[in-house]
Amino acid sequence: MTELILTTFDWVPDMPRGYVRDIRVRWALEEAGLPYRVESVPFRARDTGHFSNQPFGQVPWLTIGETSIFESGAILFHLGEHSDTLMPTEPGARSEVIKWLFAALNSVEAASLPWSIFIFSGDNTETPGRKHLDGFLDARLQHMEQVLAGCEWLAGTFSVADIAMADVLRLVARFDGLARYPTCRDYVARAVDRPAFMKAYSDQMAHFAAADKDNL
Amino acid sequence: MTELILTTFDWVPDMPRGYVRDIRVRWALEEAGLPYRVESVPFRARDTGHFSNQPFGQVPWLTIGETSIFESGAILFHLGEHSDTLMPTEPGARSEVIKWLFAALNSVEAASLPWSIFIFSGDNTETPGRKHLDGFLDARLQHMEQVLAGCEWLAGTFSVADIAMADVLRLVARFDGLARYPTCRDYVARAVDRPAFMKAYSDQMAHFAAADKDNL
Numbered sequence: 001m002t003e004l005i006l007t008t009f010d011w012v013p014d015m016p017r018g019y020v021r022d023i024r025v026r027w028a029l030e031e032a033g034l035p036y037r038v039e040s041v042p043f044r045a046r047d048t049g050h051f052s053n054q055p056f057g058q059v060p061w062l063t064i065g066e067t068s069i070f071e072s073g074a075i076l077f078h079l080g081e082h083s084d085t086l087m088p089t090e091p092g093a094r095s096e097v098i099k100w101l102f103a104a105l106n107s108v109e110a111a112s113l114p115w116s117i118f119i120f121s122g123d124n125t126e127t128p129g130r131k132h133l134d135g136f137l138d139a140r141l142q143h144m145e146q147v148l149a150g151c152e153w154l155a156g157t158f159s160v161a162d163i164a165m166a167d168v169l170r171l172v173a174r175f176d177g178l179a180r181y182p183t184c185r186d187y188v189a190r191a192v193d194r195p196a197f198m199k200a201y202s203d204q205m206a207h208f209a210a211a212d213k214d215n216l
Numbered sequence: 217m218t219e220l221i222l223t224t225f226d227w228v229p230d231m232p233r234g235y236v237r238d239i240r241v242r243w244a245l246e247e248a249g250l251p252y253r254v255e256s257v258p259f260r261a262r263d264t265g266h267f268s269n270q271p272f273g274q275v276p277w278l279t280i281g282e283t284s285i286f287e288s289g290a291i292l293f294h295l296g297e298h299s300d301t302l303m304p305t306e307p308g309a310r311s312e313v314i315k316w317l318f319a320a321l322n323s324v325e326a327a328s329l330p331w332s333i334f335i336f337s338g339d340n341t342e343t344p345g346r347k348h349l350d351g352f353l354d355a356r357l358q359h360m361e362q363v364l365a366g367c368e369w370l371a372g373t374f375s376v377a378d379i380a381m382a383d384v385l386r387l388v389a390r391f392d393g394l395a396r397y398p399t400c401r402d403y404v405a406r407a408v409d410r411p412a413f414m415k416a417y418s419d420q421m422a423h424f425a426a427a428d429k430d431n432l
Contacts, residue, residue, distance in 0.1 A: 051362075098294070099290040103272075110322075110325055132339075
């Protein structure tokens with residue numbers, strides 16, 4: 001079997017630890033029981049080799065033999081195509097997973113990521129654009145509250161769609177953005193209670209803690 | 217062959233016309249030469265039938281027999297799986313398309329959509345969060361400028377990834393956000409010059425113009 005190599009940063013500041021997107025890939029690999037090896041690239045000096053694998057200079061990417069895949073959504077989808085645990089092959093169920101995978105990364109994260117940028121910047125200025133942006137996220141969460149009231153996992157059984165959606169909502173929860181959304185909170189709690197998530201999380205934390213020791 | 221039904225709003229205000237996301241689906245269907253029929257749902261009163269097809273109360277969705285697909289990314293991917301014109305079947309080329317499809321809708325649109333919300337709100341207040349957000353989009357566009365300098369289309373030949381990316385960048389261009397990015401501008405110009413885009417665009421404009429006449 002071809003070796004799977006997950007590439008992430010060698011070090012990141014404390015703030016993003018536990019939230020670096022390699023966790024989505026680690027989580028999926030743990031769910032599927034697929035062994036993998038971690039390689040690191042410098043956080044501070046990103047070279048052309050980095051950009052040739054990840055054109056935005058970010059992480060993660062996954063290397064499978066000659067193939068290198070960037071974008072956490074694309075990696076999740078790829079792993080889903082190779083593991084029934086992550087994405088069923090039955091066409092109807094597969095279609096549900098794909099819809100919700102895109103929904104997590106486009107409809108929800110396009111609203112939550114900019115919101116978190118404002119929170120992270122300690123910016124509380126109420127401007128018209130900011131009001132629109134907050135309303136945009138609120139509308140998305142209200143709809144997710146309805147959706148999640150009717151199901152344990154988005155596509156029936158747990159799938160890569162839940163890895164993406166729960167990870168997106170987890171960041172909202174971190175900044176207390178789910179206070180008015182108990183069903184979303186419960187969903188995140190269910191997701192992070194999975195052994196595969198816990199392993200992925202502690203592995204990511206250990207990876208960056210080791211970098212501190214090495215004085216990187 | 218199963219009939220394809222594209223559902224969009226019956227009417228929208230002038231501002232979003234030509235940019236409603238059904239254009240991505242129309243464009244792909246035209247590129248693939250697939251016939252389709254358009255159905256409308258009320259823009260002003262969105263009922264449970266609407267939400268059962270599109271959980272965020274938006275458009276478009278595509279109905280194929282018993283299957284209903286929402287999220288423009290998921291629809292593009294579905295059509296790609298059924299048309300070599302939209303997504304090659306050769307694994308390496310297919311993987312490239314999938315990476316860039318997710319990149320357009322997550323890495324780029326998660327930066328451009330909130331930026332456009334601020335522009336649309338006429339909000340010019342320079343707050344710390346806003347500076348971060350503008351920097352976020354700028355970084356993405358700088359990287360896209362490098363990527364597009366080396367290729368005509370993202371995955372070698374034209375694909376659904378270009379439909380998504382060009383449509384995302386087209387909205388940035390509309391608000392003059394590509395002024396410092398000539399390679400991105402040229403890419404958008406190449407994309408909208410395709411007969412399939414032009415047909416899709418004029419069909420969307422005609423659809424909403426007809427609604428004006430009907431006094432919806």
